Amino acid sequence: MIDFEKLGKLYLGRLFNPETGEPSEVPVLYDSKDLTTHAVCVGMTGSGKTGLCLTLLEEAAIDGIPALCIDPKGDLGNLMLTFPELRASDFQPWIDPAEAERQGRSVAEQAEAVSTLWRDGLAKWGQDGSRIARFREAVDIGIYTPGSSAGRQLRVLESFDPPPDDIDDDAQRDQIIGAVSGLLALIGIDPDPVNSKEHILLSNILSQAWSEGESVDLGELVRSISAPPFDRIGVMDLESFYPAPDRQKLAMRINGVLASPGFSAWLQGEPLDIQRLLWTEDGKPRITILSIAHLSEPERMFFVSTLL
Template identity: 20%
Template sequence: MVEPTSDSDESDSWGLDGLLEEQEDSTAGDFSAAVREAVTGAGVGDAASDARIAALAASSAVAGGAGGMVAPEIQATKARPAVAEVKPRRRKSKRMLLGTRRDTGKELAISPTILSRHAAMLGSTGSGKTVMAKALIEEAALAGIPCLILDPQGDLARLALGIDEQDLRDHDGDLKRRARLLDMAEVRLWTPLRSKGLPICIDPFVAPPDGLDAEEAITAWDMVAAGFTGLADYDAEKASGKQVKTYIYEIMVHGTRLELPVGDFQSLAKAVRDPHELFTRLLYPECYYDVEDDEEKVAVPDWDEVMAEHLLPHYEDMLPRNTRNELARRLSAYSSGVNQLLFSNGVPINFDTFIEPVERGKVPLNIIYLNTIQDDAQKQYFVQEIARGLYDWMLTQQPAEGELKLLFFMDEVAPYLPPYPRNPPAKDLIKLIFKQARKYGVACVLATQNVSDVDYKILAQANTTFIGRFTQPQD
């Protein structure tokens, strides 16, 4: 096994660079062969199992996207007729085997429903958190629970390499259980900003789902506005940032309601800069038509009339012109150059894609490898948008009756859930998810090596705690 050199080393010393080898012009078979060669060369696993997992990673449920690779078998799956052969359902485990007791040697297992009240994995470096996390995720797959895993350092991405059969034999492992896992798990490695693996991007203009009640809709739109506020480098906790967020909220809510073009950065920037002029032109185009000399031109209504007819606020009173101009400049910067990659390279975040397998009976394990994002602000924003997508998806689900629909696993959460008074973009949203997820059948699990660096209110939401070794008194 190749030992890691640095948490921030994008060359990925775990051998994941080989697993994610860029094959933009290759077929899915060529991609799998390249991965097998790279992984085998790194000395990780046997070639047969590596090829199996590589094929799974290459054939993930991706609908398409700019700059990304779509395996031919995925397109074939999407186009498969309804009369296709139905494969037998795979047997799901009714319990999650976590290990054996030291005192009795008996198996230690839990019911999957225990995780509906959430869990935390705590322990310093080297205490076994990663091993425990992999065991829990593998058992979730065997129990038929799809997983979404935020992996900042690549530790959990190695799930795509499978389990070495010989290593398992040497440790008296369960080979039948390994075979079931390989048969059931559909591993996908999602890679923001990079065309290696399965590229994934953000669509920050996705509106909240239809059919929400008033309170849910306000919360969901507030998340949209908060995302743009942070993206424009305003602190929503400060007075100036709160003004900007409220302004963007009103632009997005009413612009979407009136079907006005606010669905890309350039259009939003124009609306932000001069909303009265733009909205009037869009709502009353007849006032701006050229007319013949003998025709009477339709008068342009003033903003008070526009406000009354379309229930709009007085935007220019909400934010000074110089602030509007600066906000527009910052937003428009994301429509070109390297800044646009986060929003264009790959397929947009879609929770139906995360949940649905390509092959019936398999269980998707979605690993989002965050180390491909080097900028901390962009990484925070990406996590925020993942959380927003999860929250919006939950609101479309019927309340769960004991069944888990998703395991949401966050590794090394300290940068995203720090103690008060720090409040990074994703924190409030993740806290909200922890409070409401159980109702919708979503189990949340977080892991950290620095307990004192995580908000205790979040940790208090975890009903089950896996505790490893600690070396610092404050932990």
């Protein structure tokens, strides 16, 4: 068996020999230190981009590296379909009866075929069920569905908390812009940080609260729109920039979204705590899948802006 169990080296397969059209015996070991900044995976449809990224996540997990994954398509849940024994009975609950019928097989026969495919495929790359077991033992995997109870629920928005004291001014401004942009997108308002009066007003409310080290909960935010804790924005007085009747309309619009039954799902579940999403309480690394395939585009923007 190929020796690819080297800490910090991620096993991606074996070098392909274009002359023979077959993989060679030389393993491809990717240095995890090369994944400390940004990367992009590019390829044609069906070329294996998702498979490669799943492999990277699995290999990193075996080395004790956690991952926080935003899943816009719903593909990453396959990381939980790991069966060390590779028994047909393990696969059978996940077999699509329609696919089995297209193959001219019963569900049980299709499960046996898939089990054999996995077993032979792993063996081809010098692996077996013991490596699946190692992966399962190394990491905790969870699927969260923000704004829905289909998976683990995540309490995304309860308050806008100030960033740590050691964060610089530019980073704090970016956080304010992201938080306000996400909220405005959720209620259908163009989140332009320069030209949107709504964005400028909300940004100033958050900026003042955060400068004093205070959180702003949703109720306080709505009330502050009607009665902001300042009387000027830039060089203009508040009423000239954004008259009270218009501010009241904005407050009512946001309050209407917050009061809707569908929004309650955003306020339930585990808190949006990055450390808890990366590590269990006993220090075990996690692969946290944040599935957003069910969300509308404004909801996706709201969630991703809040997360980042």
